[in-house]
Amino acid sequence: MPVTVKTFQAVSEAASALSSDRAARYLGGGTLVMRDLNEGDVSIATVIRATDRTLQSIDVAGARIRIGAGVTFARVLAERDLAFLHPAARSIGGPAVRNMGTVGGNLFAPAPFGDFTVALLVLDGMVALQGGFGVRDMPIEEFLQSRDRQAGALVVAVSCIRPASADAFRYRKIARIKPKGGSVITLAAHLPQSGGRVTGARIALGSMAPTAVRAKAAERALEGRPLDASAISAAAAAAAEGTAPADNSLASAWYRREVVGVHLRRLLSGQES
Amino acid sequence: MLELRKDIFADERDDNLNEIGKGTQRQDMLGHVTGTSTYFNDHRLQGMLHLRVVRSTQPHARLRRIDTSEAERSEGVRRIIRGSDVPRNLNTLLSLINFGKDDEPTLAIDKVRYKGEPIVAVIADTPRAAAEAAAKVRVDYETLPAVFDVEEALKPGAPVVNETYPKNTFTYHDRYDHQKLRFGDVERGFAGADHVLEQRYQMSPIEHAPVETNGAIAAPDTNGRYVVYTSTQALFFSLDTCAKILDLPSNTFHFIGGTVGGGFGGKVDTLTEPLAILAAMLTGRPVRYVLGREEEMQFGPPRGAERIYIKDGVMRDGRIVARQIRAYFDSGAYTRLSSYAVVKCAAHLPGPYTIPNVHGDIYCVFTNRTPATAMRGFGITGMDFALECQMDKLAHLIGMDPMEFRILNAYRDGDMKAHRREAKNTALIECVQVAAEKAKWPIRDEFRRMSSRKDGGGVRAAVPSTPREPAQPRSAPAQQRTSYDRGLSAPSQPEPPPPPPTSPAPSPAHGATRFSSVFGTRRR
Amino acid sequence: MAKTPLQFRHNGRDVALFVDGGTNLLVVLREMISDVTPKFGCGQGGCGACTVLIDGDALLACLTLAEAVEGRAVETLDGIKTGPNLHPLQRAFAEGFAAQCGYCTPGMLMAAKALLDKIPQPSREQVVEAISGNICRCTGYEPIINAVLAAAASLRASA
Secondary structure, X not given: OOOEEEEEOOHHHHHHHHHOOOOXXXXXXXXXXXXXXXXXXXXXXXXXXXXXXXXXXXEOOOOEEEEEOOOEHHHHHHOHHHHHHHHHHHOOOOHHHHHHOEHHHHOOOOOOOOHHHHHHXXXXXXXXXXXXXXXXXXXXXXXXXXXHHOOOOEEEEEEEEOOOOHXXXXXXXXXXXXXXXXXXXXXXXXXXXXXXXXXXXXXXXXXXXXXXXXXXXXXXXXXXXXXXXXXXHHHHHOOOOOXXXXXXXXXXXXXXXXXXXXXXXXXXXXXXX | OOOOOOOOOOOOOOOOOOOOOOOOOOOOHHHHXXXXXXXXXXXXXXXXXXXEEEEOOOOOEEEEEEEOHHHHHOOOEEEEEOHHHOOOOOEOHHHHHOOOOOOEOOOOOOEEOOOOOEXXXXXXXXXXXXXXXXXXXXXXXXXXXXXXXHHHHOOOOOOOOXXXXXXXXXXXXOOEOOEEEEEOOHHHHHHHOOEEEEEEEEEOOEOOOOOOOOEEEEEEOOOOOEEEEEOOOOHHHHHHHHHHHOOOXXXXXXXXXXXXXXXXXXXXXXXXXXXXXXXXXXXXXXXXXXXXXXXXXXXXOOEOOEEEEEEEEEOOOOOEEEEEEEEEEEEEOOOOOHHHHHHHHHHHOOOOEXXXXXXXXXXXXXXXXXXXXXXXXXOOHHHHHHHHHHHHHHHHHHOOOHHHHHHHHEOOOOOEOOOOOEOOOOOHHHHHHHHHHHOOOOOOHHHHOOOOOOOOOHHHHOOOOOOOOOOOOOOOOOOOOOOOOOOOOOOOOOOOOOOOOOOOOOOOOOOOOOOOOHHHHOOO | OOOEEEEEEEOOEEEEEEEOOOOEHHHHHHHHOOOOOOOOOOOOOOOOOOEEEEOOEEEEHHHOEHHHHOOXXXXXXXXXXXXXXXXXXXHHHHHOXXXXXXXXHHHHHHHHHHHHHHOOOOOHHHHXXXXXXXXXXXXXXXXXXXXHHHHHHHHHHHO
């Protein structure tokens, strides 16, 4: 049977269609769902789309920045107010993938993809989910942990805070291919400082587990300390704690565990990768 | 930029040629930049069906049962092909030149030997219908112990990967389990050396990753023949392979190809044509069989893995006096072309150096990995990587400049090579000199003055006395037949005549075109 | 079985057809309207061989659901010549040996055109970035990058 495509105007209708059909997948930019269809994934019988303009909105007026789930990385890059997210957006795919791939879809991208989500994870990222009972917000971390069970919920937007200062937020994707390739490890850190000490340290890693994860042991190593050599060393030593990387064609799990501390040290101390 | 150094190679080329040495436009360039070059998959045929293969999920397993009943009833399905539908379901590529035994089925029947091995082909109206039906094929596996490492595969008690070769090694000249090279006496060389260095090298499989995946479209023609559009790099080789597998005269097929979207050796294995043609024969319709990218990566053959041990004896003055090499080529589950890679490798030893004592043992080993095939200089590339790493280590060991060390040991015109051919037209010394010059790497005057054309031959032209090894006991059960064998010829003669026959091999029984030599496949 | 009507502009001409659900734009172009200039390389967004322009932006045809181009303008390599005259990018690729097997060439040219349409005089880094999603396995990227820069120079000279 060919796939059935259902296009809705309102996200609420798309969400209810999605939640009522186990074989339905929501199509955002196409880089995940079309890929699966092209590979012959017959578990997808229905494709749901929504044309709702709210999915395309970017709201930078409030305390939290809100980005519609359907916003592409190319649009993030065109938005001057989102400059702090440009390194993360630019690290994804080539121009064509950035013209297609969306902020919402990135939440569902399996390792070694999903780089943008790594950045959101350290910026107190939240996911706005449209369910049967309206829209509810969920921390990205919680969303990622239950991602496999979120199939019936429709992501309508993500939101995050602005970095405390330009220097407080750092992002880096380690790839073997220049100018860009798939992620060996993706790292993001948000390190607000007060009185010369790090407060509210957030470090996140991509390709170190099935989803982006926080490196909580490394965060604890920095918390309340000046960002000096000894704190950085302690964080680097703890970087692999709690991670579960996989072997893939880009790197082995062993290699990722070995080098994650090296790259975290470089990121935190401002060295080139 | 191509540059012919006339100061070095004065007599190498006439300067008055009209075409050679001059830039010229490719004849296919206009087609390429306008997108009108026709690749196999650019043909659209009326009523074309789509073929999808159900592949093994296991690296090594007995197939207890293959149930296609639900798939056959699936919407849009025209035909399911099983191994028993393939006229000659056992082949080896180089059988066309009588090299090796048929060891690989087109569709597995009672055993699978690598993950991704084809088991059943589904032909349906659309790719989606084929995918849905393929998902309904039930394969009942009894998993078997698998072996993924060449040295593990040679240990006693290792799982037998491919019953055609029960020792997990290819059989050369009906009796040898590897290729040997013997020149001089390495043991004596090591005994007299100032230093001996033994190292292990390893190379992983490398996927060609052509941007165009392997594929073919086959269609009944108007005259009872079949037209086949294919991505093959070896058109007539593929045609003859199909003739053999489908047990038909080769003029049954009209192969059209030549415009290939990247090959590098990965499109010589005739992976898709036999099933596409068989499907066209069984349905009477055009059939397309094109690999997806994941199939290309998992099932498409790579350059094989290699493990190499090199032991060298070197003098303080820089001369290498003995080189012993043991190498294992990972052929994967079937032979394809690795047997030939091993022959090439043995002929390449000990690299472009004049060494008086050389000893080589090169094995073609079967493991439960994707069968390996040709790729740009296969048989040589991995060995050269190991040899040149070793050269750097040796130079470091004796405190000599690595460039000068290579110049000192380089072969020269008139030298005797280890496989007993005189070296001619050598140019390694000049290459190293020019490389050093371009890299602004200082080398001493005496090395800058050395030449490939000077100081060769003489004592360096002699074949050293080479100790004879006791004859190997005949390996009695070389043809231990099992239930997995399909269509093998009669067991080998009890007493094959000793060493390598260079006389012409008998014509293949199926009447396919013969190639002139094993080296007929080298223009990849 | 239900098919969806679809209309879009293809290289300046209107096309209308019916598609099966889930069909991607690459299949529509290659198999339904016989424009085989975009190529299938991976179906995953990894190679760029199917790059086309949709309303001027470079997109991957294999990952674009056919319905998503309803009412939009699709441009492929088949549409970039002017009559019999090659586009400056095509000329520069031919003269600079920027195609070998030719399979990545259509996608490469469209990615380059998307760049030059927006940034007529790009830096080398911008060219590298523009083709960073397009894989070439035989030519090598240097002649391709040089050809794009040469095309930009010839556009400047003729402007």
